Amino acid sequence: MEQDWIWGLVGGLMIGAAAGLYLLVNGRIMGASGILGGLVDGTGRREGAERLAFLVGVIAVPPILVPLYTVVDTHITSNAVVIVLAGLLVGVGTRIANGCTSGHGVCGMSRFSLRGFVATVFYLLGGGLALVLGRHVLGVI
Amino acid sequence: MRNLFAFIAGGLFGAGLLVSGMVDTTKVQGWLDVFGAWDPTLAFVMGGAVVPMVFVWRLADRRGRAVLGDPIPRPQPPLVDRNLVVGSLLFGAGWGIAGLCPGPALAQLSFGGWQGALFVAAMVAGMAVAPSLRGLLDRVDRPMPQQDA
Structure with missing residues (x-):
């Protein structure tokens, strides 16, 4: 538990390196929701292969590292209603806001983009309110 | 070439999400739950990613072009509109109740059940x-046509 923040920092640096590589080499902003969403709604069909290659990396590389850990557990709820509701909200919200934690958060704030900061304030606010309401008021999470 | 580097960037991103613990929903919810056992890990992850990116952006903006020519x-113009605010609130709500945002959701696909x-x-x-x-x-919110007297 005490080392969690160190691994957080190490992983964060890796995420920053990934974003830096994608920007400096490919000239693209590394936003997970935008890369996936552009394939889903067809707006990013032109750079489809590049988007797909990125997504294959995100999905296929973590399982290579999983054996290094004794336990990898996402601790996600098994309440299917909560999962579906949450997934729909994340999908709709990130596309309407045009970005998520990686695009607005990592890439936006590091460029001192006003939109990046505003998005981050509101998704933290939405997340905090929904969690406190669901866990401490309704007791369903 | 572009696809190879996109794959490498994606792989590094996915690996970083696993190593940082962001695929663990309790870490994300632990950060958001200010009334519970508060977990500061997410701040270290965000800091570790944002600080180097500040320098990458400086370099990128000075060069004007990426290595592969793009x-x-x-x-973006500093425009705060309704979509940015409403979309982020909706996204945040989903993120809070499940503890996954789009990147970690993809990274955990192979082992997340x-x-x-x-x-x-x-x-x-x-x-x-x-x-x-x-x-x-957009239709609901469209302002009524101005009526000149």
Whole structure:
């Protein structure tokens, strides 16, 4: 538990390196929701292969590292209603806001983009309110 | 070439999400739950990613072009509109109740069980209907035509 923040920092640096590589080499902003969403709604069909290659990396590389850990557990709820509701909200919200934690958060704030900061304030606010309401008021999470 | 580097960047991103613990929903919810056992890990992850990116952006903006020739994307105008605020609130609410955002949701797909797969399916469905919902929002909110006296 005490080392969690160190691994957080190490992983964060890796995420920053990934974003830096994608920007400096490919000239693209590394936003997970935008890369996936552009394939889903067809707006990013032109750079489809590049988007797909990125997504294959995100999905296929973590399982290579999983054996290094004794336990990898996402601790996600098994309440299917909560999962579906949450997934729909994340999908709709990130596309309407045009970005998520990686695009607005990592890439936006590091460029001192006003939109990046505003998005981050509101998704933290939405997340905090929904969690406190669901866990401490309704007791369903 | 572009696809190879996109794959490497994606792989590094996914590995970073695993190493940092962001695929663990209790870490994310522990950060958001200010009334529970508060977990500061997310701040270290965000800091570790944002600080080096500040310097990368400086370099990128100075060069103007990426290594493979594409122009560096121009900064967005500092426009805060309803879609940015409403969309972020909705996204945050989903992130809070499940503890997954789009990157970690993809990174955990291979080991996250049926729950993780169901989340990704619902997220993709949400992304598919988002353009029509956005259109609906725009119609509802369109100002009435100005009537000149």
